Amino acid sequence: MSHYDQNTIEEVRRANDIVEVIGEYVPLKKSGSNYFGLCPFHSEKSPSFSVNPQRQMYHCFGCGASGTVYQFYENYLHMSFPEAVRALAQRAGITLKESADTPEQKRRRQRRDLLLAAQKEAAYYYYSLLHSDHGKACLAYFKKRGLSDKTMISFGLGYSDAFSDDLYRHLKKKGYKDDILKDTGLFTFDERGVRDKFFNRAMFPIMDQYSKVIGFGGRVMGDGQPKYLNSPETEIFDKSHTLYGLFLARRSRRGYFILCEGYMDVIALHQGGFDCAVASLGTSLTTGQVSVISRFTKDVYLSYDSDGAGIKAALRAIPMFRKEGITPRIIHMDPYKDPDEFIKAVGSNEYQKRIDEAENFFIFEIRQLQKNYDTTDPGMRTEFQREIAKKLCGFKEQLERDNYTDAVCKEFNIPVEAMRSLVKETAAQEIIKTSARARSRYSAGNQDPVRPHGKGPAAGTVDKSQSLLLSWVSYRPDLFEVVFKFLKPPDFQEGVLRSTAYEMYDQMQKSGIMNPAAIIDSFDEIEDQNVVSRIFHEYVRDLQATPKDERGRAFTQTLSRVVAKAYDERMNSLEATDVARFELVRQKNESLSEISKLHIPNA
CATH class of the missing domain: 1.10.860 (DNAb Helicase; Chain A)
Structure with a gap:
């Protein structure tokens, strides 16, 4: 929520003519009653980005981006809405008055600001340690993994010292109180005292979409366990709605996201030129993360590990994306295990070829389903085809269902007319089963x-x-x-x-x-x-x-x-x-x- 009332928001918007604001960043040329230019949100050669001075709104007929001066600042300058209001007010010379917060709202806001400041200070400290004598081994590890100085800076990589209270002592010297430090997720407070949660680890700051540090991931240096450790959830860190690398990927002009499993996969892809890579923090993908992705793109490639666990993760992710209207594609990396290993072995050009050859999600699902059947046996082949028919019934639009029927029959050598008949029969049976539930969907509310x-x-x-x-x-x-x-x-x-x-x-x-x-x-x-x-x-x-x-x-x-x-x-x-x-x-x-x-x- 913004801290400004609607009158203030409207006053600031009216004081900032959208043609002048956008014209500071995008060359615009008048055509009729509108102004046109190259869209700043996707790559294009002919102008499809329109700015309407009467409505004070912009719209791209290519990628669909649209909004007011506020959305332009949010999406182009990567600001939150309150930040956009403040920036545009300053541009117009307007002094803002915050709407009156209750004491509790003010306390919560100040507390959140302190928690974010502590995370930011921790990130700076870890970064400084990486480039000190204490971090030599960790820096050598990053170099061995093929990371450039530029990449390490972009991701804010660092090192947590081997002393178990090193960060705690540093933040105490900076004036942070225990009531804040307890809730940062960076420390363990118990009867034995206070200990850093991360020590002797290669550190990966986790940032929100606005580049604010909200947590950390750490890889142990040596043979300790666990190998990877993430910050626990806090008031500012919600794992289920956070994606590693999103703060950079949201600026990509590629128009799609590549979803990976780990920190190093994301970093390796970004260094290889694929600046649209993100990861789900080593945890299983959540509906919240899928929802976040859907705000930025409807085009997603899954680049999970090529082992059994990676295949299961992809199969679990597919219906989650489909529910959000996203049609994912699968990047095959065999014989390599993951994107990091792939890029190091054969390079970015070969990875781009794998993107170009990515498999449609449905063909991938059927290919995995086929592994459960000996299709040389007539009975098992029939069962396999019945399962395909059930899955085809998941496409509610007739045209889409027919297209996928044709594609899967061609791929798996199945008679098209026989499959169409089986799909109709299966769909009719499903309608009978669910008709009672359909009649009760509406409520008095x-x-x-x-x-x-x-x-x-x-x-x-x-x-x-x-x-x-x-x-x-x-x-x-x-x-x-x-x-x-x-x-x-x-x-x-x-x-x-x-x-x-x-x-x-x-x-x-x-x-x-x-x-x-x-x-x-x-x-x-x-x-x-x-x-x-x-x-x-x-x-x-x-x-x-x-x-x-x-x-x-x-x-x-x-x-x-x-x-x-x-x-x-x-x-x-x-x-x-x-x-x-x-x-x-x-x-x-x-x-x-x-x-x-x-x-x-x-x-």
Whole structure:
């Protein structure tokens, strides 16, 4: 959450013309009512990055990046939202007033700042030790692993001394109190006294996406155990939402991420020119980490170890990515164990070839499944094909299912028509099993009038028809009265869409003027800001591409779909015998009839 009220955020935004702000970093040329330039968020040769001075927003028609001056500072200068507000206020000569924190909020913020400062000081100390006489053996280890000075600096690599209280004494001299040091995760406090958690280890600072040190990983120098040790979770370090190397990978222009298993894999790939590599801190990949990745890219390569454990990790990761709308591909590194070993043995060019030849996730899954069957035996081959059919049923879209059916049949020499028939049979059986559950998906909570903000369905699952309808209102404010005659904000999907509807409703009721940039900036989470930016850019662009003589009809069709769904959800929340259902049916039919008679100008 930012510490500034909405009026302050709006004042700062209005004081910073988006064309001037972005023009300081990207050469822009006017074309019509907009300005265009090469997108700063992905590599391109022809300008597809558009800046709209009327809406005070930018949008790239190539990679989809969009937002206001705040999102530009967040994504281009790698700032948090509060940092962007402060930077733009300073640029405009505005003195900010922090919104009044409660004493508890102020205490928590100050405590967090101290914890981050302690981690930063520890990183500096470990780095200095690496380049002292005490760190000679560790520095030689890094050099032996082929790391350059530049790479070691980029990742802030260091060394923790062999003395068990070395860092503790250093931070105490710097003035840090035990009540803070206890919660840094860097020390063990018990009846024997205080000991450093890391000693005689090669140190790998773990940074958040804004390059702030939040924890450490350490590899023991010698034969001690455990070989690798990570900081425990703290108030500032949440392992389930942290990725090693993200602070660098988020700046990559490659457009994809490479997901590895360990620190050295990430570092070796970055040094080899693959600056989009990240790792999940040696732990199993979590849904939180997948969600973080999805904010930056929908294109992911899995580069796990080539042994059995790596294969299992890839098989576990695939459905997690698929749930977030990501189609992962598998990089095969055999006969080498991991990316670090691969790069050292045959170099970056060969690794790029493996990326180019990466296997589709589904073919990879089927290839691993095949290992469980002796396909020379007719019976086992039939069972293998039945399992394939079950997995193909996981593709809900018919076109996608057909494409994967064709691909897997070609790869594994299976008659296509026989597999299509088997898939249909399997899908029908699955529908029968799940129909009862499907009827009970809706709950009475759909009509909750409480105004939410932010959290809701993931960006990839927001209702498309509702998003398009909100885009219509943004593009054609004259349609506001029409839309909100039939719908109210609580009728929209809980989360981002409902919050956006509320903001639109408030703006139009109070001033009659639509301000998309202010709506985007009312959200604190960048993934929510991105969803709303797409509503005001990508969907509006689609509307503009609609032939003028078809726009009125397209609007009424969209409105009809959203209104019908709103009534259906209300009815599904009631018992079949509830007389209120009959009244809702009547209202629904009347509304749809009235919408069908609307005359909407095609402008």
